[in-house]
Amino acid sequence: MDExxxxxxxxxxxxxxxxxxxxxxxxxxxxxxxxxxGDDSHAADAxxxxxxxxxxxxxxxxxxxxxxxxxxxxxxxxxxxLRRQKRRPTVPLEPTNDDDExxxxxxxxxxxxxxxxxxxxxxxxxxxxxxxxxxxxxxxxTVVVLADIQGLDxxxxxxxxxxxxxxxxSRLARARLRLRECLQGFGELLPAAFRLERESLx
Amino acid sequence: MxxxxxxxxELISAYxxxxxxxxxxxxxxxxxxxxxxxxQLLDELSGSRRVLRSLPARRAPRNFTLxxxxxxxxxxxxxxxxxxxxxxxxxxxxxxxxxxxxISGPAMAAIRASAxxxxxxxxxxxxxxxxxxxxxxxxxxxxxxxxxxxxxxxENQAATPEAAPLLQAAPTPTDGIPFAEAGLxxxxxxxxxxxxxxxxxxxxxxDQYTPTERIPLQLPVPAWLQFGLLGLAVISAATAYVLxxxxxxxxxxxxxxxxxxxxxxxxxxxxxIALAALALxxxxxxxSTTTFYAAAQQVPVFADKSMRMTEQAAQPDVxxxxxTGADKGAPPYSGPQSMTMQPxxxxxxxxxxxxxxxxxxxxxxxxFPLETTFTVTPGLDVESPSTGMVFTARAFKLSAExxxxxxxxxxxxxxxxxxxLLVNVEGDASRLVLVWWSGSEWVDAGSTCSPASETIRTxxxxxxxxxxxxxxxxxxYAP
Numbered sequence: 001m002d003e004x005x006x007x008x009x010x011x012x013x014x015x016x017x018x019x020x021x022x023x024x025x026x027x028x029x030x031x032x033x034x035x036x037x038g039d040d041s042h043a044a045d046a047x048x049x050x051x052x053x054x055x056x057x058x059x060x061x062x063x064x065x066x067x068x069x070x071x072x073x074x075x076x077x078x079x080x081x082l083r084r085q086k087r088r089p090t091v092p093l094e095p096t097n098d099d100d101e102x103x104x105x106x107x108x109x110x111x112x113x114x115x116x117x118x119x120x121x122x123x124x125x126x127x128x129x130x131x132x133x134x135x136x137x138x139x140x141x142t143v144v145v146l147a148d149i150q151g152l153d154x155x156x157x158x159x160x161x162x163x164x165x166x167x168x169x170s171r172l173a174r175a176r177l178r179l180r181e182c183l184q185g186f187g188e189l190l191p192a193a194f195r196l197e198r199e200s201l202x
Numbered sequence: 203m204x205x206x207x208x209x210x211x212e213l214i215s216a217y218x219x220x221x222x223x224x225x226x227x228x229x230x231x232x233x234x235x236x237x238x239x240x241x242q243l244l245d246e247l248s249g250s251r252r253v254l255r256s257l258p259a260r261r262a263p264r265n266f267t268l269x270x271x272x273x274x275x276x277x278x279x280x281x282x283x284x285x286x287x288x289x290x291x292x293x294x295x296x297x298x299x300x301x302x303x304x305i306s307g308p309a310m311a312a313i314r315a316s317a318x319x320x321x322x323x324x325x326x327x328x329x330x331x332x333x334x335x336x337x338x339x340x341x342x343x344x345x346x347x348x349x350x351x352x353x354x355x356x357e358n359q360a361a362t363p364e365a366a367p368l369l370q371a372a373p374t375p376t377d378g379i380p381f382a383e384a385g386l387x388x389x390x391x392x393x394x395x396x397x398x399x400x401x402x403x404x405x406x407x408x409d410q411y412t413p414t415e416r417i418p419l420q421l422p423v424p425a426w427l428q429f430g431l432l433g434l435a436v437i438s439a440a441t442a443y444v445l446x447x448x449x450x451x452x453x454x455x456x457x458x459x460x461x462x463x464x465x466x467x468x469x470x471x472x473x474x475i476a477l478a479a480l481a482l483x484x485x486x487x488x489x490s491t492t493t494f495y496a497a498a499q500q501v502p503v504f505a506d507k508s509m510r511m512t513e514q515a516a517q518p519d520v521x522x523x524x525x526t527g528a529d530k531g532a533p534p535y536s537g538p539q540s541m542t543m544q545p546x547x548x549x550x551x552x553x554x555x556x557x558x559x560x561x562x563x564x565x566x567x568x569x570f571p572l573e574t575t576f577t578v579t580p581g582l583d584v585e586s587p588s589t590g591m592v593f594t595a596r597a598f599k600l601s602a603e604x605x606x607x608x609x610x611x612x613x614x615x616x617x618x619x620x621x622x623l624l625v626n627v628e629g630d631a632s633r634l635v636l637v638w639w640s641g642s643e644w645v646d647a648g649s650t651c652s653p654a655s656e657t658i659r660t661x662x663x664x665x666x667x668x669x670x671x672x673x674x675x676x677x678x679y680a681p
Contacts, residue, residue, distance in 0.1 A: 019267040030262040044263055051266050055273050129257055147219070148254040154221055170208070173215030173247070180250040 007066060011058050018058070021066075022051050028067065028150060029074045035145040036078040038134045046081045050074035068156035075142050075160060082138060125186070132182035136175055143168055144175040214244050218251060270454075277453035279446065286442035293435035294478075300423045300431060429485050436478045443471055538579040543570055556580050557595035557623075562616040569609040574602050582675045587637060587644045589681070591626060596678035608672045612651050615668045617678060624664065627680045631659045636668045639675040647676060 001024060009017035029050055033043035050073040061069050133141050139161075146157045147168075157172075158165045216222050217230050234240050270276075447468075536556040543549045548567045555561050563578065570576075579599045586592045596617060602609075615636065627633040635657065636647040647670045648655040655669035670676070 015268060015270060015273055018273075022267045023265065026262040026266045027259060030266070031259050034260060035257070040263065044266075047262065048266050048272075051268060052272055052274075055268055125253075126257060129253060144254065148251050149257055151255075154219065169212050169216055169221070172219075173212040174208070176215055176247045176250040177211060177243075179254070180246040183250065183253055 003066060007058070007061065010055070011061070015055075018055050025067065025070050026051070029070060032071060032074050032145055032150055033078050033081075035130070035133055035149055036075065036138070036141055037081055038130050042081050042085075046074060046077040049080070050077040053077065064159065065152075065156050067150075068152055068160045071146055071150065071152065071156075071160040072162070075146070078142070079138070128183065128186040129179075132179050135182055136178060139163075140171050140175040140178070143171045144179065147172050148176070210240065211243065211247075214240065215247055218244065218248050277450040280449045283442050283446050286438040286445065290435050290439040290442060293431045293438060297428065297431040297435055300428045303422045304425075304428060429482060432478065432482045432485065436475060436482055439471075439475050439478070443475060536580050538577055540575050540577040542573060542575045544573055545571060549576075551576070551578070553578050553598075555596060555598060557593070557619075559596075559618045559620060561596075561598070561618070562614075563600075564614040564616070565609065566611055566613070569611050569613055570602065570607075571610065572604075574604070577601050577603070582639070582677060584639050584675050586677055587679055591680040593623065593626075593678040593680075597676065599675050600673040602673055612655060612669045612671050615647070615670055615676070617666045617668075619664050619666065619678075621664075631661065631664070631666070633680045634659070634666055635679055635681070636666070636670075636676055637679045638670065638672060644677075644679070 001020065003021070003024075006017045006021050010021060026047065030043055030047045033046040033050070034040065037043050037046060050070070053076070054070055054073045057073075133145070136144065142161055143157055143163070146152045146160055147154070152160065154165055154168050154172075157163075157168050161168070163171070213222065213226070213230055217227060222230060230240075234244060536554055536558075539551065539553045541549060541551045543565060545568055549565045549569075551563045553561045553563065561578075563576070565576070577600070579601070580597070581594075581599065582597045583599055586594060586597065596619075617636070619634070623634075624631060637644040638647045638650055646654070647668045648657060650670050650672040652671075658667040659665075660667070666678075
């Protein structure tokens, strides 16, 4: 796939060229949206919205990582989706602290607030991870999804989220720590290697 | 072991991602060797990262490729499209303005014209009628039955010339109102074939005769302009539509895309264009086959000076010459009758001659180059033919004012006749000829034209049709 040529054609209004790019990136965008939103159908909506807005604003792409640029459109679409959900709140999955503020102590996650029923539902690793991702503030979640799940480097994450590099670093570190705390509650589900490593520690 | 800070956390996290400089990395690695807490933190963060990376990548539940509609793509509009669209809009607006002007003008004229006949009692219905235009035209002729409307009735009642039943065929004044308001007053085709003539089989008027003068309709804007505008609107709209749909088809074809089906707006446009085209076709056909006349004005003209009424006097206050059905049985009035002709229009005048039968004069358009008053007067100025059978009741003199000259094109004289006349010539209608006084002798009326015209004789109805080219003295004659 000659990506630069396809992008150039798409920028000239060639929808077929753009759709080739869509097919190449739709899994990545969908997974990003899925991990940020934690819901299949919302993720699909956000992905579609992301591609539509990507096509319309394609001329604003001035080189660099196209994937990072696409990730920005999908994170924006996810934020829009989350704003919509906030306007029409459904049953909250997770109780949030009253101030909805960033709490520095990792201990706030000690209480994972999972009912036994929820734990039963999250008896698969994927569910557990998603549960822990959902428990993160959305800005942290976005950074960790882009960096650790999509494998973007810091600068790409920074350009995708328009967050300064330093903030990316800090948020990623905290998010990883919080996820670690959260995932400890699902010790049985964690991969053997992960557990062994833990156990190997004194 | 020193307590770890968030700065340490960030350093370890960045180290994990290889984002530290060599110096920073070396320093951190040194510390990792000694600091248990650091090592634990590194393990936890890398474990967390590993778990996240172990998340299975899900396949997209469907393809998120964009359709042209989703992409907001629209085929380019052809450059000429707005021009044609604008032309169509302008032509449509102008058409409706012209239409309104043409409607309101003649409608007012029709209302004015329909007022006077009310004074004539039975003749009042002549103001206008839409459903049966020829009948409306004949309506004032009371006992003379409308030929088309009551052809069956005529056969049954020919022997009993009762005015009342025949009158039922004539429209009532109220019938005419909607049509008059619609701006399409009494009309009568000018084409000879389409001209309504008095059915000779029916009894001629016994009780009342009100000659009819039809005033050609003067439209404020010519009809051809009106329908030209409609045609322009239709053609430009259709052109705009074709241009656009062709460019859309090409656009989709070059992109190998499925064109979206015709949307509702497109269908509406097609239907509107089709309707306008239909209206245009009907209008053109109608205009081309029809001559419009203003509401008929009933102007009875009688030989008796006291009963005579001029055209100018034909106002509502003139009620003297009204002849009502009560006069049934009285001999028909017959006297000079005139009509004023404008160039460019065809005219028909029905004249009840002293015999009680109808004689019809029909002039094609431009028979006279100027406005001319055509008059028929019963009787002759000269001695009638000295031999053969002369039907003096069927003698008349034709004249024209002010030109006085002969018509420039042949005109038609149609004479209805009855059984009695036929008996006189022993049933041989071919013996009947119309002769014209040349100044020195009586000659066949047909010979006034070059080449000489033939006489058309029909037996049902009993009618002789002559074509003449001169004015002067005419008499029906059987050698």
